Amino acid sequence: MAKNELDSRFAQFGTVSFASVTQVNDFIGYLEEGKLMGTRCKTCGKSFFPPRAHCYQCLAGDMEWFEIAGKGELVSYSTLQYAPAGFTEEVPYTIALVDYGEYKVFGRIDNSVSEAELSVGAKMKAQISRTPNGRLTYAFMKA
Amino acid sequence: MGKVGIIGIGQSAFVRSYPGSIRELVFESFREAMKDARISGTDIGATVVCSAPEYDKQRSPAGVIAEYLGLNPQPTFYAETLCSSGSTGLRLAYSLVASGLHDVVMVIGFQIMSQLTSAESQERMGRGADIQWESPFGTMMPAYYAMHARAHMAKFGTTMEDLALIRVKAGTYGPLNPNAVYRKPVTLEQFQDPGSFLGGLVAGPLRAGDCCANADGSSCVIVASEDKARAFSKKPVWIKGIGAATAPVNMAGRDRLTGLAASVEAAGQAYKMAGITPADVDVAEVHDCFTIAELMAYEDLGFAKPGEGKDLIRSKETYREGSIPVNVDGGLLSKGHPVGATGGSQIRTVVLQLRGEAGEIQVKDPAFGLIHNVGGVGLYGNVTILGVD
Secondary structure, X not given: OOOOOOOOHHHHEOXXXXXXXXXXXXXXXXXXXXXXXXXXXXXXXXXXXXXXXXXXXXXXXXXXXXXXXXXXXXXXEEEEOOOOOOOHHHOOEEEEEEEOOOOEEEEEEOOOOOHHHOOOOOEEEEXXXXXXXXXXXXXXXXO | OOOEEEEEEEEOOOEOOOOOOXXXXXXXXXXXXXXXXXXXXXXXXXXXXXXXXXXXXXXXXHXXXXXXXXXXXXXXXXXXXXXXXXXXXXXXXXXHHHOOOOOEEEEEEEEOOOOOOHHHHHHHHHOOOOOOXXXXXXXXXXXXXXXXXXXXXXXXXXXXXXXXXXXXXXXXXXXXXXXXXXXXOOOHHHHHOOOOOOOOEXXXXXXXXXXXXXXXXXXXXXXXXXXXXXXXXXXXXXXXEEXXXXXXXXXXXXXXXXXXXXXXXXXXXXXXXXXXXXXXXXXXEOOXXXXXXXXXXXXXXXXXXXXXXXXXXXXXXXXXXXXXOEOOOOHHHHHOOOHHHHHHHHHHHHHHHHXXXXXXXXXXXXXXXXXXXEEOOOOEEEEEEEEOO
């Protein structure tokens, strides 16, 4: 990448992107490799999802990436019948929060999972996928 | 440090579409509050202007409003905490007066939402969440609160009928409030029909009837030092407790989705400052942007134990005649929710109650009133306690 170009890989995330220039753009690189990643502070060990470039606990800026793997518990979810502008063609879709213990992850339920299969407490796993308009994202499958 | 009081209150009607501009809409509540306080523009030391951004094109609305209200050269500035902007304005006004910097401070809240389509409006509200990590999934307020409803139902056995009962209560008082956007009563049967307007799902399990409507409106609250309050007003109402808190914007940062931690923290601060407990509250205005929000507020404010909010609505204890009247002006569910104006409207209702000027919805001899005003999905929480002494 040329020196004067801003790293705006984050513009590729989600159905609609509202933010593009960040210091955690490697998140996108990892999505392209099929991995969902968070960051951990090398100095004090605090983990972050969503990933961050800074640790507020120790004020250091030395972070390493770790993979979100394994199963989490479905904290809650909701299927939208109406959508905000920019997302109306994807209706109905389901947003969800999954608890992995040390951190939680917010995202979509994969389109292949029907609402009837979901319940609070269900075991879920995250998977990289593409949005209907071909952009990078991740979604939860039943584990 | 002397007391800080409220000497003037006003609001516009909350309507689907205001036939005018923001400055004209603001003038309506300003005029009512100024007449209520019986002061003139030169008595006002400063003005805090509150609204949610990006619903209209005027950048920096505070200065434009100050000019239209004849309030130059006094200072003014803009304050925003999404749907709790109005009560944040009150917190700032309280601070300006308590510090001695000003004797009289006005808080203006406004919102014109009708210039946007419904989808655009939801898009703005979806960007009240974390635009980097959550908005790209197509989030919106009803869906976030729906997740809270589902979690509450799974943990405590709250039912969709319990949520509907809250809207039925709102529909009891909406018809009595000439300023409300929705003036019709609501029945349980309307909820039970998924084909009806109120019964159709918006974001499961919340139906259209579980959601407040967008509206255009403005509100105005005038705050004064103790000396000025006693000089100007026959019935000043005093700010006894004022609390504020935040919670992580990201759902991934929340400990639980069965309540709003910001509300609990803000309420604790307000109760402590006022020296009272939840049982001492005689009348309350809570942030019922969605039915589940009111139910969680019963618990977050300590009117009911966690999980027992449903008992309060089932037993009608939160109706006007009950032990803890809540939202007897129709709440956001019937009044509508012009985002920046809501806090001021809640404050106005409680002030009228404490003065004994609430008319048909008057609660008997209230000594303490509470305002619970939340921004976003409990991202910001303000709790204010007002008293007659």
